[in-house]
Amino acid sequence: MKVPRSRHASRRAETPGRGGRRLVGVDVGGTFTDVVTFDVKTGALEVLKFPTTEDPSDGISKGLQDLGLRGRLSLLSHATTMATNALLTHAGLARTALITNEGFRDVLEIGRQRRPELYDLKTRRPVPIVRRRDRLTVRCRTAADGSVLEPLSEDDARSVSRTVVSGGFESVAVCFLNSYVGPDHERQMSAALRREGYRGHISLSCDVDREYREFERTSTTVVNAALAPKMAGYLFRLQASLRRVGIGAPFYVMNSDGGMSTAATAAARPVTTIESGPAAGVVASSKLARSLGLGSVLTFDMGGTTAKACTVTGSEPDVTREFEAAGRTHSGRSIRGSGYVVRGSFIDVAEVSAGGGTMAWLDETGRLQMGPESAGSDPGPACYGRGGVAPTVTDANLVTGRLSPTGLLGGRMRIDRKLGEEALERLAARSRLSALELAKAMVRLANDEMVRAISIVSVERGKDPREFTMIAFGGAGPMHACDLAEEMEMREVVVPAHAGLFSAYGLIVGDLTRTFISPAMGPPRGLGRRFARLDEEAREAMEADGLKRYRSERFIEARYAGQSHELRIPYGGETNVRQSFDARHRELYGYSSPDQIQVVNIGIRTRVPRSFADGSIANRHRGPDLPAAPAVKRAAWIGGETREVGVARREELELGDRGRGPCIIEEYDSTLVVNPSWNWTAERYGVRLSR
Secondary structure, three states, X not given: OOOOOEEEEEHHHOOOOOOOOEEEEEEEOOOEEEEEEEEOOXXXXXXXXXXXXXXXHHXXXXXXXXXXXXXOEEEEEEEEOHHHHHHHHOOOOOOEEEEEEOOOOOHHHHOOOOOOOOOOOOXXXXXXXXXXHHEEXXXXXXXXXXXXXXXXXXXXXXXXXXXXXXXXXXXXXXXXXXXXXXXXXXXXHHHHHHHOOOOOEEEEHXXXXXXXXXXXXXXXXXXXXXXXXXXXXXXXXXXXXXXXXXXXXXEEEEOOOOOEEEHHHHHXXXXXXXXXXXXXXXHHHHHHHHHHOOXXXXXXXXXXXXXXXXXXXXXEEOEEEEEEEOOOEEOOEEOOOOOEEEEEEEEOOEEEOOOOOEEEEEOOOOOEEEEEEEOOOOXXXXXXXXXXXXXXXXXXXXXXXXXXXXXXXXXXXXXXXXHHHHHHHHHHOOOOOOHHHHHHHHHHHHHHHHHHHHHHHOHHHOOOHHHOEEEEEOOOXXXXXXXXXXXXXXXXXXXXXXXXXXXXXXXXXXXXXXXXXXXXEEOOOOHHHHHHHHHHHHHHHHHHOOOOOOEEEEEEEEEEOOOOOOEEEEOOOHHHHHHHHHHHHHXXXXXXXXXXXXXXXXXXXXXXXXXXXXXXXXXXXOXXXXXXXXXXXXXXXXXXXXXXXXXEEHHHOOOOOEEEOOEEXXXXXXXXXXXXXXXEEEEOOEEEEEO
16 A cells, blocks of 8 residues: 655645745654654744655655745754664674774773673674774874873884775774874874775764773774764765755754754764654653743653653753663663663663554463564554554554544555454464454553653652653654553643654754863863863864854763762862762762762863744644544543543644543544543643643
8 A cells, every 4th residue: 555645734834935934854763754844934834744765865855845845944954763773784884994003903892791681691792893804903002191102103004004995995993092182193094094095984083982981982983983974875865865856955963962963963973863863852842841831751752663761850851971772672771782882972761662563473472572573664564554464553553443543644644454453363363362352462561661661761760750741742652641641650741733743843943062072081170271172172163064153061071089980060160060069979879978079071062052942833833724524433442441432633622622531632643542530631732631
């Protein structure tokens, strides 16, 4: 079955782009590609959702052309799963060489000697991105204070460069000991490669990750080098494809920390984009929480492949400094040592394999299991009619009546209930359940997985979920939100307008940011001079990107002497370091210490705020033009019981409309299932639920 693109426009978008400035957010997911456009002057909002294509650059340009945006864009922001997928599958990773110090070619494999599963004799470590024979060494040595102990051997540099050229490597990672304080040898090695005629990509650790700890810095640089040719090629193709359809707007890419960077920066440092998709939804939630005056929110994003949870306090999401890309997870927890270590700033998201396309199966004991495999967009769930045969969460929601049997995307994307039932019946025949009982069990199991993700970011980190408001989004998020909130004893849920495209909305409200870090490794003295030098470096880099007007925020990463990990705190002057660090340490660990404080890194985060982002774009959205729909009811399994419930269309709700569950509120891109005992109210930004 051919799945058509579908387009929705607000009532204020009858003359799209006329006299306005169009901003576009494009979120490429594993199942669907979401597009949101917004006209700052007129308030016109348009959305588009279509299955992700094999080469997303083609689908994006065609989608924007369908919206008639030729020559009408002032900015395009993009989130992509390309880096993550490349690391998961190794498809498209560049053939990469690593150049390092003599005697250190095995740093990548030695790592931290972590075992993913301590007692599993057959445990699997990730396949090294760079084979041992492709790890080349040269003689040189820099001391921990940056002084040169042994100069770079010109003969070694020339020999290694010739090996790289003759070997046909697409990319090279260069990582020398202590180059975070003394980068000269890495720059000399880069120059030697160019002199010998190498034209591929070069990643220097002093540019990619200017921090101490050799393994983490080497791993991050290698991942960046392996991704760079693919990411640069994709971004180049996308820009060329956009130009062919008359779109030449400035182009930005979402970073893993929720900020945006230029396409050129993303191409050179793709390691910063690995978690760009999940970050976009959290950014949108932060903006909405600030607009609604919510101090603490828990974001819940359920899409076609995974479900994700994060906490946001004071409009700032939790951030982690280290991430294992393409690693395995267990009940939402990352299995240490199972992925590729990447260092940077990442919004701290717990993720589980519980999306609409997550497939059900029976283990050797006959027990029902869910995931981690997903049907994705091709072939997709069985009910899509595109060849999928395994039952998925989407099929289960359809058969239980929770999902509309007439189709998705406002009925424009047809689905086949019979195909979903047949997929469930095939699996049910091997179990002791009926097809309907199996569907209910699948929904319960998916909910159990998602509760674990929510618990990880809340209960396990000392946060009481009862004190948080849930913001539920993603194509399937609102369908499960009440079930999860009840399990976590939460009393309020916010479902934004166009919840299924909410992450794409985050792309057009996210600030343009860059982070600059410099090592310090000492007591908190003389930091003013260090920050002055870093300020100048940041100014030059931002101006090179054409961003001359920006704000900057200073921070330090510090620890008590003898500790092995650092905490990031805002920098308000040397006299405030002790007080600020002690307070943060007490907040996280329950105590502080009189021990000496050691500053490991200083940093500056530059920010170019979106001038229009004074709140939620959804506050300005009235809803799409659709023909009036008759009041309908259907049998649906809600709150543990099958009953006849009313079905409303969110676009037809008036501000202030209210009601009580059980009921279903359908929208172009998502479905909200309201459980019994929950009250709902239609507000400007969407629907608020409470009990």
